[in-house]
Amino acid sequence: MAKRPTAEAYYAGAYWGPREETPEECAKRTASFLNLLAPWDPLLAEWYRPAKSLKDARMHPLVPPDAATLADLFRSGVNRERGGPAIEQLGFTFWFDNGGPDADCAALRITCGAYSEAVPNSCVMTLPKRGPNADRLQTAHVLAGVVQSMALAWDPDWCVSTSWDHRELLSDEGRTGTFVGWVTYLSRRRGSVPPLPAPVRIEPVEAKGTLIVLTPERFTVVNPEHVALARRVRELLARAGLMQPVTP
Template identity: 50%
Template sequence: MPKTFQQIESYYAGAYWGPRKESPEECARRAEAFLSAVANVDVSFSRWFQQGKSRKDALSRPIEPTREALEKLIGRGRDRQFEDLGYSVWAWNGVCVDCQDIGLNFSCGAYSEAVSNVCVCTLPTRGPNSERVLSVPVLTGLLRSMVLAWEPDFALATSSMLHDKVAPKNSAETFMGWLMYFPRSRGTVPPLPAPVRIEPMEDKGMLVILTPDLLTVSNPEHVELAQRVHGLLDRAGLLKPIITP
């Protein structure tokens, strides 16, 4: 009989915001604030390296989390053809070979109406760091670092497979997640069923935590809860697209 392969559930955290024209200096100020804050959340986020031709090459290219160094790095990440696409930086955290890397990408300063600015971390699903990182306290700290530094229109930490289970096909709306941040300008978060928690994110907006446990689409209760909450958030107008197609 043919073998069947189960898709591995992966996780990421991301902040997203619409067109915002910013200089390399302004982007560097935000990047410095983010890297400084996230380094205190977990040791996995305490150091970063530029991408290289090999692991050895990348490890020889550490990212200095100072505004001056980041401004130079961001300036080198300018789109060479279209100025309105802003700047992009790709990095990884240089963990051991037997562990799973954490990747980081931020694109900022874009003011094209066709693209959004982002700050995204891919998260470990195996290795000694995964259980610690994939927890509500760490992910809350990660999102808080993103929110306070980048001031996004939306942020979340989630399983990459949840969107396909919950959102309508061909939907352009903001996607459903395990943890979701909504700025006050986006609207009011409605009452949500237990075990969902709603917490303030400083004075910026509200954080919605779907479940205190590791969210996985293999758990039908998690999927059912996500579908219920998706409907409530959608009716409240919180899942409208960041950029209208």
């Protein structure tokens, strides 16, 4: 196995099962999400339509969000066979970023409106890898805010924010599935979260579900205590029946 890099890169993702929605409904949720994100960090208040250059992108901001524009972008991202009709049950996919340098930029990829059990709906944010933006965003406070915003806007079954290295470690062990990251959200539809060991923090997200923050310091796979804590919390949540897959 290749040696892992010293600096870990992080992401946040929300995932939910089949839910048929129109481009307009997906746009409304996206607009809500972008508005909820904005107060958490200046970088999260700037998003631009896909373009050939940064200069072109900055001519087409997505914030403040316009529902009609977002609906058109989702509509153009319908899944289809080349030259064939739209595959409506696979929903709509739309991706964009905030126009910064590659290593210090955040990007969003959204799949919404899918009602096939083969493809989950998702909203995945790739976070900056290094630089001043990364330093600000890679904190429990901000990532909890990002996951909370995802939960409120998308009403997902499960959200997670952790490092790609952590996900890779679990994948190597054949345990990716629904797992526990640095920050995790579980919908109330799954049941009640049991008591969890310190230093884990548990918070309600309105009446929708529960936010779980493993540790106030940066979670990293090079810290065996962090990895062990994530495994222990997942075991406890699995016993409570909360870690079932998003799609059957």
